[in-house]
Amino acid sequence: MSQTVTYTVTGMTCGHCVASVTEEVREIPGVEQVDVVLDSGAVTITSAEPVDAAAVRSAVEEAGYQLA
Numbered sequence: 243m244s245q246t247v248t249y250t251v252t253g254m255t256c257g258h259c260v261a262s263v264t265e266e267v268r269e270i271p272g273v274e275q276v277d278v279v280l281d282s283g284a285v286t287i288t289s290a291e292p293v294d295a296a297a298v299r300s301a302v303e304e305a306g307y308q309l310a
Contacts, residue, residue, distance in 0.1 A: 244274060247293065248286045250310035251302055256280070259307065265282065266301040270294075 244281070251263055260278045261302045267287060275288040287293055299309050 244288050244289045245292060246286060248284055249298055249302070251278070251283045251285050251307045254278075254280055254283060254309040259305075262305040263302060264280060265271060266305040267298065269278050270297045278296055 254260060254263065257280070260280050260298065263285060264276045264278050270287075270289075270293055272291050272293055273287055273291045274290060276288040277288075278284070279286075284291060285298075287298065304307055
C-alpha cells in the first residue's frame with residue numbers, strides 16, 4: 243500500500259525549480275511519485291514505505307531550496 247505525504251518548499255520561482263526539486267526527491271529510495279506545484283510550493287511524495295523527513299529535507303536542500 244502506498245503512502246502519500248506533502249511538504250511545502252520555499253524559494254521556487256520557475257519550471258526549472260520544480261524540475262530540480264522533483265529530480266532530487268525522486269532519488270530518495272522508495273519514492274514512487276513526486277508532484278510539485280509551483281504556485282503553492284507543495285511537494286507531494288508517494289512512496290511504498292514511509293520516507294524519512296530528513297532525506298526529503300536533504301534532497302530539497304541539494305536542489306537549492308528549503309522546506310517551509
